[in-house]
Amino acid sequence: MGRLIAAAVALVTAALLLGASPAVAQDGDDPLRVTVTLDGRDITGRTVELDPAKTAELTITATNPGSKAQKVRLVRVSGVALALTFFAYDTTLPFEVPARGRTSRTFPLDVRDLKGQAIGLLPTSVTLLDEERNVLGGVETVADVKGSFWSVYGVFGLAMLVLTALTWATALVALARHRLSPNRFRRALRFLPAGIGTGLVAVVTLSVLRLVPPEVEVEIPIVLGAAAIAMVLGFLTPHPVPDAAPAEQQVGDNTTMDLNTMFVDPGKTPDTTKRWPE
Template sequence: MGRVIAAGVALGLCVVLLGAPPASAQSGSAPAGSLGVQASIDRRPIADATVPIDPTQQVELQVMATNTGTAPVKVRSVRLSGVALALTFFAYDTTAPFEVPARGTVTRTFVLDLGDLAGQATGLLPSSVELLDAQRATLGEATTVADVRGSIWSVYGVFGLAMLVLTILAWLASLLALARHRLAPNRWRRGLRFLPAGFGTGLVAVISLSVLRLVPPEPAIEIPVVLGAAAIAFLLGYLTPHPAPPAAPTAGDGATVRLPVPSTQEFTR
């Protein structure tokens, strides 16, 4: 049972770590003629701000693209997306082709219907507005933090609840093995036994801070929290006492007690 729980927590961690999007134009390999992007949602600039998004209301997205190059750039679509723990929890693409002339600026306004966002995410999520070309490469983007007024039963909320349940079970399995003296004699193996519970604790902490609208799950925060919780759990397992050796059987435990047999000389006396 403990191995199954540990595998579940490890699987959740692997999904998070392996779910990171591949490097694209926004990470330093931008195509020729990339654009500078400024955006506002409901007439609120998103730069260095937390933007509330109510899924029950339509959202007015205004994008201003600036081309500093010497050739015009063609934009095919605009994407609004939100990411947490290296996983994309919502993404909305709007196809609206337009061209930004060389050394020029173009402003476009879109009305987005985000009605199903309530079932996808809730809380604070790092988000971005991207301009994409015909090959879906990023021409430019503006980043922000979205305060999504979604449901706790959204995909993001259910993911957090599932990690909470798995983490509690992982701790119970490790502590029960400790109480029953079933941990490995080797200290490193005992530390590894507690490691999945630590990873789960870090993930739950990051998601909880996000859902409670306290701290967004940005890499500069989520990585130290997850690794710190894992290190603490490993240290706790490493410092647990050595499992007690099995007690020798006694008469009270049902063991067979052999009585001395008198010799024949004692009977002749």
């Protein structure tokens, strides 16, 4: 069980640290300069509200600084946390941005399904994609999602909480039973998965409570800090104490014999007719 929990925590951490970047436009094509407004307000550098009960109006203005026309096929709105995508909406909106020109498009953004996908603050991007799903340009913002606690993101945080609690429990039970390694560094590594899980739970909790969005510059310090604290605690745990040797030797079911009674006077012949007391 402990290894399974540690593996689950390690997979999430690997996704956080090694999350793949989306494909970019082909070499030689200058990225489009994109401006996005939601209900008439620019989303860049501010927190926008996404309410599943409302339909928002999204306006995209793309400027092409290059010498070749760029053809847009899709507009993608996606929310990411811990290098995992928790919601994504693709809208087919073909248009062309001429060389050194500008094009604007407006369309309704229907996010009714968002209630079951996410909740809280999530880093969100609006990107323009071509026919091969290469990114031509885009902007990033933070969305305040008015979703349900039982959404995919909320259940993910709850599952991480349960796994982290089990990881701490297995490590502490091993400590109480003196089953940890005598080597301090191995004891520190035993507590590492619990620390990483604690950091991940902290990141999700801050996001769901709408305190801090789970951006990379926030996620990594919190996770690494919690992991370091857990390793220090494991390093400082007391050395496992071996079980005390029994003071008496068991003889039969209900009879014990003190080892001192086994002394025999060499000047006397031992009486072999005596029997052990019952």
